[in-house]
Amino acid sequence: MDKGYNIRMQHFPIFVTLNSQPCLVVGGGPVALRKIRLLRKADAAITVVAPAICTELESEFGAEITHIAREFNPDDIGGYRLIIAATNVAAVNQRISELAQAVNVPVNVVDQPDLCSFITPSIIDRSPVLIAVSTGGQAPVLARTLRTRLEAFIPASYGTLASAMGRFRDKLKGVLPEETDRRRFWDRVVNGAIGEMYLSGRQTQADERLADAVTHASPSQAQGEVWLVGAGPGDPDLLTFRALRLMQQADVVLYDRLVSPEILELTRRDADRLYVGKARSNHAVPQEEINQLLLQLALEGKNVLRLKGGDPFIFGRGGEEISLLSESGVNFQIVPGITAASGCATYAGIPLTHRDHAQSCLFVTGHLKNNTVDLNWPLLATPNQTVVVYMGLIGLPVICQQLIAHGVAPSMPIALVEQGTTREQKVYTGTLETMPDVIANQQVKAPTLIIIGSVVSLHDKLAWFDGQCLASHRAATALDR
Numbered sequence: 001m002d003k004g005y006n007i008r009m010q011h012f013p014i015f016v017t018l019n020s021q022p023c024l025v026v027g028g029g030p031v032a033l034r035k036i037r038l039l040r041k042a043d044a045a046i047t048v049v050a051p052a053i054c055t056e057l058e059s060e061f062g063a064e065i066t067h068i069a070r071e072f073n074p075d076d077i078g079g080y081r082l083i084i085a086a087t088n089v090a091a092v093n094q095r096i097s098e099l100a101q102a103v104n105v106p107v108n109v110v111d112q113p114d115l116c117s118f119i120t121p122s123i124i125d126r127s128p129v130l131i132a133v134s135t136g137g138q139a140p141v142l143a144r145t146l147r148t149r150l151e152a153f154i155p156a157s158y159g160t161l162a163s164a165m166g167r168f169r170d171k172l173k174g175v176l177p178e179e180t181d182r183r184r185f186w187d188r189v190v191n192g193a194i195g196e197m198y199l200s201g202r203q204t205q206a207d208e209r210l211a212d213a214v215t216h217a218s219p220s221q222a223q224g225e226v227w228l229v230g231a232g233p234g235d236p237d238l239l240t241f242r243a244l245r246l247m248q249q250a251d252v253v254l255y256d257r258l259v260s261p262e263i264l265e266l267t268r269r270d271a272d273r274l275y276v277g278k279a280r281s282n283h284a285v286p287q288e289e290i291n292q293l294l295l296q297l298a299l300e301g302k303n304v305l306r307l308k309g310g311d312p313f314i315f316g317r318g319g320e321e322i323s324l325l326s327e328s329g330v331n332f333q334i335v336p337g338i339t340a341a342s343g344c345a346t347y348a349g350i351p352l353t354h355r356d357h358a359q360s361c362l363f364v365t366g367h368l369k370n371n372t373v374d375l376n377w378p379l380l381a382t383p384n385q386t387v388v389v390y391m392g393l394i395g396l397p398v399i400c401q402q403l404i405a406h407g408v409a410p411s412m413p414i415a416l417v418e419q420g421t422t423r424e425q426k427v428y429t430g431t432l433e434t435m436p437d438v439i440a441n442q443q444v445k446a447p448t449l450i451i452i453g454s455v456v457s458l459h460d461k462l463a464w465f466d467g468q469c470l471a472s473h474r475a476a477t478a479l480d481r
Contacts, residue, residue, distance in 0.1 A: 010136040011119060016106075018044040022079060026072045026096055027086035028053030031110050035084045036061055038120060049076055050087075074099055082106040082118070113137025122147035126159040128166065161190070161198040164207060168214045180251065180301070181219045187249065189213065224251070224302040226294050226325055228318050230311040230337020233447075234260045235347075235421040238338045246335065250305035252297050254290065258309025258447055260422060267305065287317060291324045298330045309447070311339040315365050315390045339363075341388040344420025344449045348427045349462035357454040358386040366392025366399060366450070373398045381406040386453035393448045397436040403452070404432050413456035417449045421465075429459055 023039055025032050028050030039046055040061060047066045048057075068076075072092055077083065077099045085096040085107065097115040100107035109115035113136065121134035122143040131150060135143045165186065176182045189195055194213065197206035227246045232238040239247075247253075247267045255264060257277030264273070274293075276285040285293070297304045312318030312334065325332045341363055345352050352361045362380065366373055366389045373395035380387050381403055392399055396416070404410050410433035418426040424445075430438045432452070 011134065013121075013132060013134070015130065015132075016082070018042040018081060020045055021081040022047065024049065024076060024080045024083045025086060026050065026076070026084070026092070027088070028057060028067075029086070029088065030054060030056065031088075032084070032086035033057045033060070035086055035108075035110065035120065036065065038123070039084075040064060041125070044081075047080075049073075072096065077103060077105065080105055082108070085109040085115075111137075111140075124150050124154060126154060126156055126162070129154075129158050129162045155199055157199045157201060160203055161195060164198060164203075164210055165189070168210060172214050172217060175214060175217045176219060178219060181217075185213075185217055223330060224298040224300065224304060226298050226304045226306060226322070226330060226332040227335065228306045228308070228312045228322060228332060229335040230316070230339075231255075231259045231263050231307050231309050232338040233310055233340045233343035233347075233421045234258075234263075234419065235343070236260070236262045236266060238343060238421065239263065239266070240335060240337070243335045243337065246333070247305060247307070249303060251302040253305045253307055254293065255307040256309060259307050264307070267307070271305070287320060291321055294321060295324055295328055295330060298325070298332075299328075308337070309340075310343075311337045314339045314341075314363065340390060340420065340447065340449050341451075344417040344425075345388070345451055347421045347425060347465040348415060348417050348451075348459060349464055350415060350451055350459050351455055351462070352386050352388065352451075354455050354458070357458070358384055360385040361388065362386070363388050363390065365390045366395040373402075375399075375402075377402045377406040380452075381408045386451065386455050389450035389452070391447075392450045393439075393444060393446060396439060396450065399450070399452075400432040400436055408432060412452065413454055415451045415456045415459060416444070417451065418444050419447065420449055425465065427459065427463070429456060 018039065019042065021044055023044040024047050025036055025039070026049045028048055032048065032050070033054065033056055036046055036048070036057065046061075046064070047068065049068045049070065049072050051069060051071060053067055072087070074095075083096065083100045083105055085093040087093055093109045093112060094115060097107050097109050101117055106118045107116065108118055108120060113119060116137065119134060119137050121132035122140075124131040124133070124147055131154070133143045133146045133150065172182055172185065176185060189210065194206055194209050197209065227250065229243045229246055231243070244266060250268060250271050252272045252274065253264075253267045254274045254276050267273070276290050276293075294304055294306060306312075306321060308316045308318065310316060313336070318334065322332050322334070341352065353359065362385055364375055364380065364387065373392075389399060393416070400414070403412070410431060412432045414430055414432055414435045416428045416435065416439060418424075418428070428435070428438055428442065428444075
C-alpha cells in the first residue's frame with residue numbers, strides 16, 4: 001500500500017465553475033458583502049435574501065444581484081448551485097445549513113465550520129492562476145497570514161504566463177502527442193528564458209518565442225536521470241531546497257520505509273510511486289532489483305527520484321545503487337540529507353560532541369549483512385567519544401554487554417531515540433547496565449537510533465523538542481533526579 005495516501009484531509013480541495021450559476025446568499029450585512037465579492041469574481045448569478053442590505057452592498061452590487069427583501073423562508077433553498085448563510089442569527093444559520101444539506105446543496109455558514117459542507121479559503125488571485133489557503137475553518141487569521149506571505153512571492157505576471165500556456169496547449173498536443181514530452185517542454189518554458197520574459201513584462205517578445213518553440217518542438221530522445229535524494233530523518237522541514245525541487249520534477253519515485261508520509265506528500269502528485277522499502281529479514285524489493293529498476297526507468301527516458309531516509313551515503317546503500325548507473329553511462333545526481341545521527345540527536349537535546357564530554361564521534365551500524373552484531377568493540381570502547389549506532393534495536397543487549405566486557409563503565413549513559421524528529425519521537429535513557437531492561441518493557445517502533453556516551457547526561461538539560469506526541473522515558477538509574 002502506498003503509505004503516502006494515508007494522510008487524511010479534513011476537506012477535499014476543488015474549484016467550482018459558477019459562471020452564470022444561481023447562488024443564494026442569506027443576509028445583507030458586511031459579512032455577506034465579503035462573500036458576494038468572491039462570488040461575483042466568479043461571475044455567479046446571486047440572489048440575496050434579507051430584509052435590507054447594507055449601503056456598501058447596495059452601492060457595489062445593487063444592479064448585479066437579485067435582492068428579495070424579506071426574512072429567509074425554507075422554500076428559498078431549492079434551485080441553487082450553492083448557498084451561503086451570513087445572517088447574525090445563529091438559529092437561522094443552523095436551519096439554512098440543515099435544509100441545504102438535506103437536499104445536497106453545498107452550504108457555507110460564515111464562521112461556523114461545523115455547519116458547513118464547504119468552506120471558502122483565503123485566495124491568491126493571479127487569474128487564471130488561483131491559489132487557495134485553508135485551515136479548515138479553524139484558524140482563518142492564520143490562513144490570511146499565509147496568504148499575505150505568499151502574495152509577496154508570487155508575481156502577478158504568473159497569470160499572463162498561464163494564459164499564454166493555455167493558448168498554445170492544444171497546438172502543442174498536436175506536435176507532441178506524449179504527455180511526458182509535453183510536460184518537459186512546459187518545464188523548460190516555465191523555468192527558462194521564455195518564462196522569464198513573461199515574468200519581466202516582455203509579453204510580446206515572449207509570445208513570439210513561445211509560438212516558435214511550440215512550432216519546432218520535438219519529442220525528447222534523451223535518457224532520463226536518476227536523483228538519489230536524502231529525505232532526512234523524518235521532519236519535512238529538514239529537507240534541502242534542492243531535494244524539494246527535484247521531488248517536484250520526478251516522473252517516478254522509489255521510496256523506502258524510512259521516508260515519512262509527510263515527506264512523500266511533497267513529491268509530484270502525478271508521479272508514479274513505487275515502494276521498495278526494506279525491513280529486517282523482509283525486503284519488499286531485493287537490492288539488486290532496485291539497482292536494475294533505476295537503470296531501466298532512466299533508459300526509458302524518465303527522471304527517477306530515489307528517495308531515501310536520512311543521507312543516502314551514510315548506511316543508505318547509496319553507493320551500491322549508483323554503481324550500476326555509473327557503469328551504464330546514465331546521468332545521476334546525489335543530494336545529501338540530514339543523517340539520523342545529527343537530526344535525532346539534535347531533536348533529543350544530545351550534542352554529539354562537547355568539550356567536557358566527547359572530542360570525537362563514531363557512527364556504526366548494528367545490523368550487518370549476516371544479521372550479526374560483530375563490531376570493533378575495542379574501538380567503540382575508546383574513552384571520550386560518542387558512539388552512534390544505526391539499526392541497533394535488535395542487537396541492543398549485545399551492544400551493551402560487549403561494551404561493558406571491553407572496559408566501558410556499566411554506568412555509561414545511553415539513549416535510544418525512537419522515530420526521531422517526528423511528532424511520535426520518544427527518548428529512552430538509561431545506562432549500559434539498565435537499558436536492555438528499560439527497552440524490554442516498551443513497545444519500541446523503528447526507526448531507532450542509539451547514542452552512547454556521557455553527552456547523553458545533557459539530555460534533561462538541553463531537550464527542547466516537544467512534538468505533539470513527544471514522551472520521554474527514563475530508567476531508574478543514577479541519571480534520574
